[in-house]
Amino acid sequence: MVIVDKKKKIKKRTRQIGTSTCPRVVVSKSNTAIYCQLIDDSVEKGGKVLAFCSSKQLNSSKKNCNITSAKIVGENMGKKIAGLGYKSIVFDRSSYVYHGKVAALAEGIRSQNIKF
Numbered sequence: 798m799v800i801v802d803k804k805k806k807i808k809k810r811t812r813q814i815g816t817s818t819c820p821r822v823v824v825s826k827s828n829t830a831i832y833c834q835l836i837d838d839s840v841e842k843g844g845k846v847l848a849f850c851s852s853k854q855l856n857s858s859k860k861n862c863n864i865t866s867a868k869i870v871g872e873n874m875g876k877k878i879a880g881l882g883y884k885s886i887v888f889d890r891s892s893y894v895y896h897g898k899v900a901a902l903a904e905g906i907r908s909q910n911i912k913f
Contacts, residue, residue, distance in 0.1 A: 820847060821887045822874065822906065824899055829853075831867050831898055833874050835886070848877040867898040871905020878911050885912040
């Protein structure tokens with residue numbers, strides 16, 4: 798399919814943009830949770846995950862993936878990023894539309910004074 802090939806090209810291209818001074822935050826979501834990872838794509842690190850946060854860490858309920866929980870996940874991720882000493886990141890939304898949960902997660906990260 799043409800759409801699948803296009804998504805693969807975009808994914809391959811965005812995996813090369815994170816550096817050791819400006820790492821990449823990857824967003825993924827399912828019907829039950831939203832996840833984000835801070836990844837260093839530099840050659841010497843080789844795609845090492847520096848931090849991880851998800852809505853499943855908030856509470857143990859089965860369905861907790863809504864806009865408010867996405868914003869809380871973003872705030873927690875922003876605290877982890879600031880704790881590691883980074884001031885700017887690259888936001889990789891993984892072919893999701895920048896709307897709703899993804900936008901709330903990004904606003905939560907921005908609320909911790911992290912620049913995209």
